[in-house]
Amino acid sequence: MTETESIAYDVVVLGAGPVGENVADRTRAAGLSTAIVESELVGGECSYWACMPSKALLRPVIARADALRLPGLSQAVQGPLDTPAVLARRDDFTAHWKDDGQVRWVEGIGADLYRGHGRLAGPRTVTVTGADGSVRTLTARHAVAVSTGTRALLPDLPGLAEVQPWTSREATSAKAAPGRLIVVGGGVVATEMATAWQALGSQVTVLVRGKGLLPRMEPFAGELVAEALTDVGVEVRTGTSVESVARENGAVVVVTAAGDRIEADEILFATGRVPHTDDIGLDTVGLEPASWLPVDDSLRVTGTDWLYAVGDVNHRALLTHQGKYQARIAGAAIAARAAGDPVRAEPWGPHTAAADHHAVPQVVFTDPEAAAVGLSLAEAEQAGYRVRAVDVEFSSVAGASLYGDGYKGRARMVVDLEDEVLRGVTFVGPGVGELIHSATVAVAGQVPVSRLWHAVPSYPTISEVWLRLLETYRG
Structure with missing residues (x-):
């Protein structure tokens, strides 16, 4: 392991997803030197495994469903979707999981990109360990912004590791439709992926522990979506808990709390998200590893004057558009504090993420x-x-x-x-x-x-x- 000298910036951003990119964009626009650290692909979860590939999968499904409701057009779309063509278009939307275009964007705003695993190493200090083992130390004169997002939560179930279950990443990047797919969960990822893969050729079974789908919305939303899924052949089982999973002769076997045995080719767990903060050095600044990071309305972490947590990682509103909104607020607040200007904290002011409390919009792209x-x-x-x-x-x-x-x-x-x-x-x-x-x-x-x-x-x-x-x- 080799270590270089410390490099100073005004702002260091951990995570180059859409949230981290927007923080950097705002701080660079304010004239602050900015470094972005990314361990995977520049563009983050949304670009490669969430928003963009999932909506690319769903758009042909929804367009076909709309056409089927129109006399004069419905007869022309009676056949199945061309699944390979849909998957190829999805691959185009993810740039085939290459981030060259996103890297050029970072370069275009004048930020410096560091590839590798970033960790806090004390106040205003970030170390970046590259793939070759080299270590760089970055110091921030004004702020470090954590925008590392979340990862899928998998339950503690007997046999789960051997099954190699899908999470949202595998569900949006799969190269073919499984013949049979079990979806565990009833939220946004579960309903959208059930919609997509049923239309792309899978026989989908949705297992929901609670009373219905989309529990965070008005009850009629989940009822109407469940009815529509059932109409296209999805089996929706509510009040169903998974007790164990196993692979038998290549098939996934699920045993429910009621003792029912369900078989499929793949299983997707869409059962929640956890913060991606387990190994970013939170302990070096007095915070709990693997925890959500509480913030004030300017997105500054509680009890600090230099650390910001922007996007899903603060648990305020786990949505890309809200994270980008927070990034605009955080960038403005960081720039104001760096300039010694007052940070305006009034409701709906330029440094206050008020929409997180009062006006969070969300769309579920089912039919x-x-x-x-x-x-x-x-x-x-x-x-x-x-x-x-x-x-x-x-x-x-x-x-x-x-x-x-x-x-x-x-x-x-x-x-x-x-x-x-x-x-x-x-x-x-x-x-x-x-x-x-x-x-x-x-x-x-x-x-x-x-x-x-x-x-x-x-x-x-x-x-x-x-x-x-x-x-x-x-x-």
């Missing part, structure tokens, strides 16, 4: 899509708001009927009866992912219901669901 922002009815009531839920079926919207025969979906807005603003909105139905930003603006902007009445939706679009919601609320 139908499920999209939500803000609080569900149950969450709003638990938070102490006096609220009313207003529900509308999309069948009442002319634009939905034009979208395709048999369009099925529902919308809900949760209205604060004291302030008459929206605390949350949920849409379920084909194409609703493109509706959610209008709801995000309404929730984040705390737009009064009386003002929303004058935001006129175009006819005939599915955006007219807003008019139906407001009419229902006014009675």
Whole structure:
């Protein structure tokens, strides 16, 4: 092992995923010298194993489902998807798991990239161990930003290691569709991958320990998605816990708590995420290894004046777009503190990640899509708001009927009866992912219901669901 001299920067960023890249982009734009450290591919989980490959897999599935609802087109798409072509397009979206383009982007903003395993080695100090064993020491004059994200959580089950289960990484990068696939879990990864692989040729069985799918959304979201999955041949088993797994003659064998035996060719565990902080030197700065990193609204780690935790690693909102939003806030806060300027902490100020508390949007790219922002009815009531839920079926919207025969979906807005603003909105139905930003603006902007009445939706679009919601609320 050889060690070079210490190299000083204004800012050192651990992790070159979209969050770390955006922190570096903002600090470089502010004139701060910045180093980025990455142990895998520049571009991170989202680019190679999550957002981009999963949506590349799902887009042909959703487009075909939309076409099947349209007379005059449905007969042309009755056959199966061309699975090799879909996988090839997925590979293009991941740049075939090569990061040359992302590296050029880092170089273009004027940041320095260090490949290797980065670890904190005391306050404002990061060591980078390269593949050849060489060690570089980087020091940060102003800030170190940890943007190392999360990894899949696998349960402690007998026989699991021998089975070699899929996580989200294998599910999005597989080279062929398994004949039979068991998906364990009921959240976003589970429902999206069940949607994709069933359409690409697998027979999918979903095992959910709880009562239904998408438990963090309004109950009707999971119900409608489960119904649609069942309609296309997925077997959805709720209230089902896995007791053990094994490989027998090449097949995966699952035994449930009820004693049922289920066989498949592969098994995907989509049962949660844990912070990727187990070996980044947290102990050298008085923090617990493998822990989530609590932060204030400027993304600075509690109890420090130099360490930031941005993106999934702080457990505020495990979504790429929220992580990038946090990166913009953190970059602005780091630059302000470096310049000796005041950090403005007022609600919705330039150094405050207020959306993490009040207006987090999410889209689940199943068929139908499920999209939500803000609080569900149950969450709003638990938070102490006096609220009313207003529900509308999309069948009442002319634009939905034009979208395709048999369009099925529902919308809900949760209205604060004291302030008459929206605390949350949920849409379920084909194409609703493109509706959610209008709801995000309404929730984040705390737009009064009386003002929303004058935001006129175009006819005939599915955006007219807003008019139906407001009419229902006014009675």
